[in-house]
Amino acid sequence: MPVRDFDPRDGQAFQGDIAIVPIPPSITVAQVEEIAPIDGRLIIQEGEASGHHHAIRLPGQVEIARFRDDGSGSGGGELRDARGDARENKPKRPRVRAIVAHILGRATSPRAQAAARLYRDHRAVRALFAAGILTRTDLAIGCLVVEGGDVVIGHEEHDGIRLPPGRYYIGRQIESAGADARIVAD
Amino acid sequence: MADRIEKLTPEQEAEIPRLRERWRALGSATDPIDADTARRAVHDLYRAAGMADPAAVIVLASPMACLVAHAFIERFVDTELQPDRMHVPLQETREEAIQRHWRQLQRPVGSHLRIQLGEQLKGELSREAKLQLEQEISRQLGAEIRDPLRTQLAGHLRAPLEDQLWEQLRDRFWEQVHRQLGRNFWDRLRAELGGHSLRGMWAPLIGATVLDRLMEEIGPHAIDRLWDRFRDQFMREGVWRQIGDLLGTQSQFIGAQDAFWLAFYEFSEQLGVRYKSATKAHFEAYKTYARTCGWLYPYPSVAFVSDRPQEIHLDAARRPHSATGMAVKFRDGWGVHAWHGLRVPAHLIEDRASITPASIEAEANAELRRVALEIYGFEKYLAERGATVIAQDELHGQKRRLLEVTIAGAPVRIIEVVNGSPEPDGTRRRFHLGAMPGDTPHDAVAASYGINPAVYRESVRT
Numbered sequence: 001m002p003v004r005d006f007d008p009r010d011g012q013a014f015q016g017d018i019a020i021v022p023i024p025p026s027i028t029v030a031q032v033e034e035i036a037p038i039d040g041r042l043i044i045q046e047g048e049a050s051g052h053h054h055a056i057r058l059p060g061q062v063e064i065a066r067f068r069d070d071g072s073g074s075g076g077g078e079l080r081d082a083r084g085d086a087r088e089n090k091p092k093r094p095r096v097r098a099i100v101a102h103i104l105g106r107a108t109s110p111r112a113q114a115a116a117r118l119y120r121d122h123r124a125v126r127a128l129f130a131a132g133i134l135t136r137t138d139l140a141i142g143c144l145v146v147e148g149g150d151v152v153i154g155h156e157e158h159d160g161i162r163l164p165p166g167r168y169y170i171g172r173q174i175e176s177a178g179a180d181a182r183i184v185a186d
Numbered sequence: 187m188a189d190r191i192e193k194l195t196p197e198q199e200a201e202i203p204r205l206r207e208r209w210r211a212l213g214s215a216t217d218p219i220d221a222d223t224a225r226r227a228v229h230d231l232y233r234a235a236g237m238a239d240p241a242a243v244i245v246l247a248s249p250m251a252c253l254v255a256h257a258f259i260e261r262f263v264d265t266e267l268q269p270d271r272m273h274v275p276l277q278e279t280r281e282e283a284i285q286r287h288w289r290q291l292q293r294p295v296g297s298h299l300r301i302q303l304g305e306q307l308k309g310e311l312s313r314e315a316k317l318q319l320e321q322e323i324s325r326q327l328g329a330e331i332r333d334p335l336r337t338q339l340a341g342h343l344r345a346p347l348e349d350q351l352w353e354q355l356r357d358r359f360w361e362q363v364h365r366q367l368g369r370n371f372w373d374r375l376r377a378e379l380g381g382h383s384l385r386g387m388w389a390p391l392i393g394a395t396v397l398d399r400l401m402e403e404i405g406p407h408a409i410d411r412l413w414d415r416f417r418d419q420f421m422r423e424g425v426w427r428q429i430g431d432l433l434g435t436q437s438q439f440i441g442a443q444d445a446f447w448l449a450f451y452e453f454s455e456q457l458g459v460r461y462k463s464a465t466k467a468h469f470e471a472y473k474t475y476a477r478t479c480g481w482l483y484p485y486p487s488v489a490f491v492s493d494r495p496q497e498i499h500l501d502a503a504r505r506p507h508s509a510t511g512m513a514v515k516f517r518d519g520w521g522v523h524a525w526h527g528l529r530v531p532a533h534l535i536e537d538r539a540s541i542t543p544a545s546i547e548a549e550a551n552a553e554l555r556r557v558a559l560e561i562y563g564f565e566k567y568l569a570e571r572g573a574t575v576i577a578q579d580e581l582h583g584q585k586r587r588l589l590e591v592t593i594a595g596a597p598v599r600i601i602e603v604v605n606g607s608p609e610p611d612g613t614r615r616r617f618h619l620g621a622m623p624g625d626t627p628h629d630a631v632a633a634s635y636g637i638n639p640a641v642y643r644e645s646v647r648t
Contacts, residue, residue: 001607004646011643014606017552019635047553136636157527159607159648173634175552176599176620184619184634186553 003152003160008168015158017173017184018045018054018141021134022166027127029143029167035118042116044141044153044170047186052156056116114149116163118142118170128169139171139183198457205456209449212477214498218517219479221245224491227475228482232489234471240489248516249481252490256483307451307469310461448473493517501526503610509561511535525557526609534558543570547593556617564616577626582606582647584614586627601630606647 006013008022023029037043042056118141125140146165154160173184225243232239246252451469455461461469475482480492497515501507505527506514512532515521523535533540534557541562549555559567567573571591576599578587584604590597599621604614622633632642 004648006646008645011645012637013646013648014635014644015648016605019637021637132638133641134636135633135638139636155648157607158605161646161648171636173619174622174636175601175634176622177550178598178620181620181622182550185551 001154001156001159003154003162005162006164008164008166013161013163015054015153015155015161017186019139019169019171019173020144020153020161020163021128021169021171023124023128023143023169024131024133027124027131029119029124029145030121031117031119031145033120035120035142042118044118044144045172052186054153054155054158056151056153058116058151113147114151114165115147116151117145119145125169134169134171139174141170141172144168144170201456202453205449205453214500216495216498218496219245219491219493224479227471227478228484228489228491231471231475232484234468237486240484240486243489243491245491245493247493247518248520249483249492250516250520251518252481252483252492255490256485307461307465310459310465448476495521497521503527505610508535525560528553528557530554530557534561538562543567543593552617552619556615559618564618579627581627581644586631588621588625588627588630589618599630601627601634603627603631 006020012022013020035042037058040058041053042058044054044056046053120140121143122137122140124143125134125137128134129137144163145167146163148165150162150164152160152162174181175184224245228243229239244252244255246255451461452473480494482492483490493516495514496517497512499506499508499511499513503526506522506524506529507526508524511523512521512535513524523530523532525534531554534554538561541558543562546555546558546562546567549558568589568591571593573589573591576588576590578585580586584606586604587602589600589602591600592598600618601621603617603619605617608614619634621630624630624633624639628642629639632639635642
């Protein structure tokens with residue numbers, strides 16, 4: 001699918017039923033409770049009927065066989081790191097490298113250094129609510145921290161969205177269902 | 187080593203679409219496979235990957251039949267291989283023996299058969315062709331073949347969360363079998379599998395490689411007969427329907443629907459890339475498997491091979507689609523319904539009369555609701571519900587409408603939005619969601635994401 005660039009200064013980004021909202025610098029994101037990637041993909045949301053994912057393929061992972069970019073082919077889309085070691089939800093190192101590169105002041109390749117982590121941080125979400133950005137806090141999926149380079153949120157049926165380094169609130173969509181509201185499911 | 191290949195000749199460029207169509211046709215093939223040829227191909231694939239031959243290659247009519255057969259055998263081993271029935275070699279504890287037997291059925295061997303091959307091919311190709319050239323070929327061969335054959339077809343046949351679903355499949359399947367087939371089931375299964383007493387059958391086997399011997403004993407034909415016997419009962423009692431949605435497994439090989447990468451490496455070879463002999467042998471065995479088999483479920487001692495589908499129906503964008511029946515149907519009757527690439531419940535296609543405004547409104551899933559509306563007719567729905575437009579605006583060139591319809595005498599607002607990404611044919615899907623509070627599409631959409639309308643500004647929408 002094509003990929004579109006997102007400039008956080010221009011507003012928010014939306015990929016189907018998820019919202020990507022830049023978090024202002026005044027709000028900190030606690031990088032404690034991390035939502036772990038699965039097989040090299042940071043899965044943000046999964047469609048219950050379609051089985052499609054809003055997901056970030058993490059940089060620093062290479063595919064063993066070519067074109068196995070969404071893991072839906074045979075063999076389960078196993079990914080390995082550059083050394084050829086199988087990775088199964090192991091902590092990644094790019095962030096550390098990005099920090100070291102930053103300290104040393106070295107210019108580095110964005111593709112090689114980019115890292116994305118998704119955290120649950122209710123306090124940050126409440127702060128977005130207090131700042132008048134959000135009107136409710138119960139739709140939060142997490143706070144996405146992108147460092148070292150751009151990452152792309154992909155989806156099987158939607159164009160990808162390229163996110164520059166920064167911090168983003170990721171939230172779901174709801175719809176009215178009579179007296180109640182329910183999460184939009186696809 | 188020969189000179190690195192950096193550029194395609196016009197003749198080579200011209201060959202790409204021909205090769206692409208050849209593999210695409212193979213991936214879309216619906217003629218039945220030949221069971222003996224398939225078995226030979228799988229044996230050759232195991233050997234080429236440096237693995238021991240499987241004791242049995244069981245050829246069945248559909249991926250579902252393969253999964254059910256696997257579940258049969260796995261549970262059979264689980265139930266019958268109790269320690270008191272086992273002869274265990276002295277060097278093993280009983281627990282170790284049971285674990286060993288289980289591993290035979292639970293450990294797919296995809297990494298040996300498939301992933302190692304991909305790794306070897308990729309490494310050897312990279313040494314001979316420039317990365318830029320690889321990307322050019324992959325763009326032309328990979329994307330064109332991948333989307334219809336793998337992402338669309340195979341992707342929609344498989345459910346997400348593979349491991350989890352496989353667990354569910356096993357558990358629910360077995361629950362269904364026990365509940366619906368009753369006590370006589372095991373007796374019948376035993377008769378089918380062994381034809382003699384279990385104790386007698388198992389006793390000499392345990393202590394050797396259990397599953398290998400088991401497979402020798404029961405043979406693929408017994409499973410075939412077993413499947414024939416229970417298939418109709420499963421259909422009648424709805425077992426398939428219940429487990430069909432859970433189709434998925436740890437590692438399946440999707441035969442010629444894997445054409446996108448096979449075509450890529452085959453074309454590279456035509457360009458002059460030479461693979462090492464072992465890699466070449468493995469690649470050839472894999473291609474033979476892809477040409478002669480349907481999906482494959484490989485395990486150390488047994489492999490299950492599915493026949494090809496009997497029917498594959500695609501839309502103009504080559505997505506699984508049929509407005510009149512199953513989009514993909516196998517010869518044993520199992521298959522899936524799909525509407526322009528989205529897998530849908532059978533009744534939406536087979537029983538259109540059951541779609542009513544009320545059933546549409548009751549559908550909680552936005553995608554399925556969209557399909558139901560498309561089948562029913564959105565204008566017809568609006569007319570039936572006496573819809574009026576409350577407000578509308580335009581964003582990114584697409585119209586958004588806030589509508590009010592009357593349901594059971596009460597006004598209900600719905601928001602009509604257009605997908606931010608176009609379909610392959612340039613059209614865009616329209617979604618209708620229960621509108622959150624707000625008197626304009628802007629306010630209602632902002633509220634649906636929990637964003638303050640004063641802050642809400644869609645910079646990008648896909």
